[in-house]
Amino acid sequence: MRVNGQTAFVTGANRGIGRAFVSGLLARGADKVYAGVRDPLSIDAELSDDPRVEVVRLDVTDRNEITSASDVAGDTTILVNNAGAVVFESLLTGSLETARRLFDTNVFGPWELTRAFAPALRAWRGAVVNVLSAIAWFSPPQNGAYGATKSAAWSLSNGLRSELAPAGVLVQNLHFGAVDTDFSAGFDIPKISPEDVVRASLDGLEAGTAEVLVDPESRAAKAALSGEPNGYVRAMVG
Secondary structure: OOOOOOEEEEEOOOOHHHHHHHHHHHHOOOOEEEEEEOOHHHOOHHHHOOOOEEEEEOOOOOHHHHHHHHHHOOOOOEEEEOOOOOOOOOOOOOOHHHHHHHHHHHHHHHHHHHHHHHHHHHHHOOEEEEEOOHHHHOOOOOOHHHHHHHHHHHHHHHHHHHHHHHHOOEEEEEEOOOEOOHHHOOOOOOOEOHHHHHHHHHHHHHHOOOEEEOOHHHHHHHHHHHOOOOHHHHHHHO
């Protein structure tokens, strides 16, 4: 696949990695990018004024809005499931209702979107990018619910790949460590840029790569799966 000439739909497109995806796709020659956001007014002027960008109201937990988005964007050839939520709470004492909302956003949202866009993606022999993170492979303290959603999304993505591959649709799992976005704003740790993540993903799409490990952190987390359970976390904390 070449990004040039494609039509993409990006969820959570107003900031962070989603915003970088919109810019990165346009820079590589995408004909059109649908920018899916909960609040259309949250899109900055640079994007909203670009004739190649169409803003679409989308809450990924709202089935009606998902259906409407897939109807509006029936020419989509690349679906980027980026929208996500995070919470920092204990698995034992944190809110289960909050955890269920995380699963609705991070797992069922991409699942329903992929189902809704599947007819178009099959017709165009397109691609799906699932923004997952290295946390799919470990469970840090006070962030276990988020890790569980990304682990579930990893398994979901692998299953969707098996079902879509016969139609020529590539499903890419995108993994990375800390990225300089609002999600990690409170952590004083080394971070890569959203643009680094997008560049690796789009390079992977053009190479037909099903799993993209952007940085050393994601590669180390994946490699640690062959060791002790959650050994990557124990190695980090010493």
